[in-house]
Ligand code: KG4
């Protein structure tokens with residue numbers, strides 16, 4: 001079995017997965033949403049302190065599996081420096097105590113493996129990574145052979161959902177709340193712009209759309225629930241249309257056979273249906289993670305680690321460092 005630790009942002013998560021069957025035998029996650037809610041976003045120092053309490057507690061709960069472990073996997077890039085450190089320290093301590101190797105995992109690659117939990121892998125694939133930190137399209141042949149085709153120039157899609165929610169005083173994390181509000185609103189009430197319309201490049205940007213929403217909110221005399229719902233619906237229409245437009249360009253150019261949507265925002269049903277339609281039109285197979293695995297979790301980290309374990313790509317405590325910024329760029 002492999003024990004994995006994820007602490008790249010505000011979720012403390014530990015999982016144990018059986019190597020040969022890929023079965024999840026243990027998974028626990030402690031989210032810090034409540035604690036960050038009053039600040040309207042993640043406060044790194046607070047997140048680190050909460051990991052320092054939560055991780056040892058969850059690891060202790062997985063103690064019965066220690067004797068069966070072959071390796072410790074841990075998210076070491078990208079993420080918040082101070083929170084990554086917590087997970088990596090715990091992983092190194094376990095590696096020393098149990099005398100087993102480490103497998104450092106790239107968080108975004110982990111998200112791609114969220115579509116393979118308790119399943120075999122399916123490569124080559126292309127993936128839209130839509131999370132709180134990233135908006136990217138990636139072509140992947142294996143864990144180690146992934147290349148970024150397009151990324152964001154400023155905010156990520158998840159961040160923009162969170163910021164719109166904050167401006168409307170709806171709470172954190174904003175994504176699920178904005179999606180719910182949008183269901184009650186009129187998506188044509190406000191004509192927000194679709195970002196990056198003028199270029200055929202596969203490149204994402206959310207700061208302009210966010211600004212348009214901000215200006216509209218400032219104009220409103222009173223923010224009734226009805227107005228809030230209309231703003232959420234009108235924002236979501238254009239936020240997702242931006243992805244649709246760029247995915248269309250990507251599909252024309254690369255004609256993927258397998259297309260995954262991963263990351264926290266991939267829980268969004270509106271996004272799933274719109275991108276799902278593009279896959280259908282192009283005869284591509286749509287890969288999605290179970291809803292319980294779309295947000296950050298250690299199971300996807302363990303699943304990715306199985307791949308590296310089987311190739312004997314094992315590390316020692318000296319080999320593993322953290323990197324807060326680490327986009328998927330090219331072959332490594
Ligand atoms: O992947 P994730 O859990 O953490 C990062 O690696 O960033 O993604 C978190 C992001 C947050 O911005 C959250 O608001 C967003 O995913 N999110 C959603 C939904 N559920 C979570 N955004 C839109 N619609 C949702 N249903």
Ligand code: ZN
Pocket residue numbers: 107111131132263264295296
């Ligand atoms: Zn994530």
